[in-house]
Amino acid sequence: MKLYPIESGNFKLDGGAMFGVVPKSIWQKTNPSDDNNMIDLAARCLLIEEGNRLILIDTGMGNKQSEKFFGHYSMWGNHSLDGSLAKHGFHRDAITDVFLTHLHFDHCGGGIQWNADRTGYEPAFKNAKFWSNENHWAWATQPNAREKASFLTENILPMQESGQLHFIKRDDTDFMATSELGFGIFFADGHTEKQMIPHITYKDKTIVFAADLLPTAGHIPLPYVMGYDTRPLLTLPEKSKFLSAAATNEYYIFLEHDAHNEIITVEHTEKGVRLKDKFSCSDILS
Template sequence: MNLYPIDAGNFKLDGGAMFGVVPKSIWQRTNPADSNNMIDLATRCLLVEDGNRLTLIDTGMGNKQDDKFFGYYYLWGALNIDKSLAKYGFHRDDITDVLLTHLHFDHCGGCIQWNKDRTGYEPAFKNAKFWTNKKHWEWATKPNVREAPSFRKENLSPMEISGQLHFVGVDEGSTLVKTNLGFDVMLVDGHTEKQMLPIIKYKGKTGVYVADLVPTLGHLPIAYVMGFDVRPLLSLEEKERFLKMAVENDYLLVFGHDAHNEVCSLTQTERGVRHDQTYTFAEVFA
């Protein structure tokens, strides 16, 4: 098995929304804001090469939306998914599977593109199976008012119409799910229903792609949860349980949204679980 970080692009978002009830005077110490109160964020995906299988975890926003849409997210930097794949000798047509932690547009938008003949939307990974779970799919396709803007029809319908949509089996009451992709996933419900966090064992280490449970290093304190979470009190409980387990098992956290920190180790302190050291991806998963 080989692991590669795939940078799908950087953007900015309101720092207050990203930290909920935590005051700016506190969160800006780790995530400094610009004059518009925006903080730097990434859409860092993860590529798992396992034999003949090439699984991409999340796909970023994609590039099919109009200028007005992207104007809300202050894109910055030159990174994109094709450049990142090419860096490691891959092309999007090589991808056999795409595991989506959840179906918010900044995690799944890159799955679908506007085709070159300008006749409609189509899968951007033509040879891949797209993996979510049935409960989250139903949640996303019949969204609540609060999340509806994040579950965009043009990202979801083409997966189903193409026949490339597949479901990871989830047992009722289970929080740890075995997949056939070479790694397990942990289910969490605070941010959105049945978000899946991949747990990947690699050369004696265990890395967890923490997606929107812990979006950045600055979100490690238990109370620091996003204003976007649909069940923030549940997010607190889930994060506390997860961080306790992560410390006990020496998990390495792989950040999807931290533009400046890729991976961290953890330690227990008097103030709770905090980061021990930060690493580049290559330092721990080469």
């Protein structure tokens, strides 16, 4: 098995929204904001090369939305999905599986593109299976008013219309289910219904793709919950369970949204689970 970080682009979001009830005087110590209160974020995906399979976890925003749409997110930097794949010697047509932690636009938008004459949409990975789960798919395709702006029809329905959509089967495992793709999944409901957090066994390590369960290293303390979470009182016990397991089992946590910290570890302390070490992807995945 080989793992590759795939940087699909950087953007910014309001720091207050990213930290919920936590005051700016506290969160800005770890995540400083610009003059508009916006903090740096990444859309860092992960590519798994295993045998004849190339599995891409999340796809970033993509590029099919309007200039006005992207203007809300202060895009910055030079990263792109195709450029990052090419850096590691891959092309999107070689991807066999696209695993989506959830269907918010910044996680799945890159999976769908305009068709050749821009009259409709088509999968951007023409040879891949797209993986979600039944509960989350129903949640995303019949969205509540609070999340509707994050579940964009053009990002989601073409997966099903193409015949490339598949669902991960979820069993009743207390902590982690084993997926058809060969890695474990922790299902979390606080941010959105049945977000999937992959746990990948790599050499002698467990690499966890944190998605929106832990957006940045600054979100480790339990009350540091995003204002975007639909059920923050569920996020609290989910984070507690996950971080306790991460500290006890020495997981390497791959941060999708932290623009400045790529992989971290955590440890138990008298104040609860806290940051232990920071690593670059090249330190751990080489």
